[in-house]
Each structure stands twice: as structure tokens, then as C-alpha cells.
Amino acid sequence: DARVTQTPRHKVTEMGQEVTMRCQPILGHNTVFWYRQTMMQGLELLAYFRNRAPLDDSGMPKDRFSAEMPDATLATLKIQPSEPRDSAVYFCASGRRRASSYNEQFFGPGTRLTVL
């Protein structure tokens, strides 16, 4: 049963520290999405990649957030330095873009980040 995996599932850190969240997309999927979920803002798209290249990162604060795909099996989201307002659940989703069909997104279980 293919699934998106995310690590760590929970992270507690202090303000100013670097945080790295990892995502392993479903094998064969060529699109990766990063979302953030908070009580105030709900689910927001931060960025997404196709074939490891960034397509849209307009939802991501550029000064402290960065997203990369070092290879096809790993996507990372980094926050440096972290701030309390970054506390949220971060979801990764993956999909397989095909010309004639919509790219359905399969979500991972999320990383719950708490910045003290």
C-alpha cells in the first residue's frame, strides 16, 4: 500500500533554531506539494514541485522558508530561523501528473511543529 511518509511526526524546538522536515513521495509520483495547517489560516499551499523543479512557491515566506527536492525520493522543507508563529502541522502530498487527467494529491500524515 503506497503512502507518502513524513518525518519527524512531531518536532518541538526553540525559537531561532533550524527545523528540517522531510517527505518521501509515493514511488513514481512526479509532483510534490507542501501545505501548512493552522487553526487561524486553515490549510495553505506553501509550494510545489514537478520533477524536482519548483513550480510555485508563492505561498511560502521567502525570508526563512526553503523547499528543495534533492532527489526524486526526498523533499525537504526548512525553516531558519524558526519563530513561534511557525507552529503548525505541515503536510506533504504527492501526485503523478498526466497530460489527460487531473493530478490527484495523496497526503502524508503531517509533521506537527511547535516552536517555543
Added chain:
Amino acid sequence: AQSVTQPDIHITVSEGASLELRCNYSYGATPYLFWYVQSPGQGLQLLLKYFSGDTLVQGIKGFEAEFKRSQSSFNLRKPSVHWSDAAEYFCAVSFGNEKLTFGTGTRLTIIP
């Protein structure tokens, strides 16, 4: 900008009763419409989707949704809920690209 409204923050339903969750979207070109479910501590699971064709779509777990273009709505229904349906439900929309805009969610509580 595209937007999605789920007017009900929290709904409580008795087990075995019928359910309808409301979703309205902002006007735009042909929408792609989705309903996702999120159980506590879990990611989102796709229940059903509408792209085109028959406006009544069937999904997993006995759910269905009806697209009504005139009302810009895509309400989710289930004829008889089970205790395991307790979760948070999100409506989402996309207008021809891959970017999903989510509603704020409706939390469903089931009482015995």
C-alpha cells in the same frame, strides 16, 4: 481569487441519521471540486471528486456529493452515518490548475 466556504464549523449527528455538509465556492471557470476527510492526527484522504459529467458523484465510505452550478455548491451527503465517520471534512476547489484552495473545514461529531 478562488475561495471556498464551509458555513458549518461543527455539526453533531446521531448515529444512523443522514448527513449533509455544505460547501460553496467562488464563481470561476469550470471548477474541479473535492471533498477530503481528516481523522485526528492523520493526513487528508480523498472522499470524492467532480471534474465533469454527471453532477452526482459517488465516493468512498458511502459518501456522495452533488454539484449545482447555479448555486455554486458541492454539498456532501451520506444517508446513514456511522460512529467511524466522526472527523473533519474539507471541501476544496481548483480552477483548471493543480493548486487546491481548501475551505475551513467542518468538524463532525457522532452521538450514539
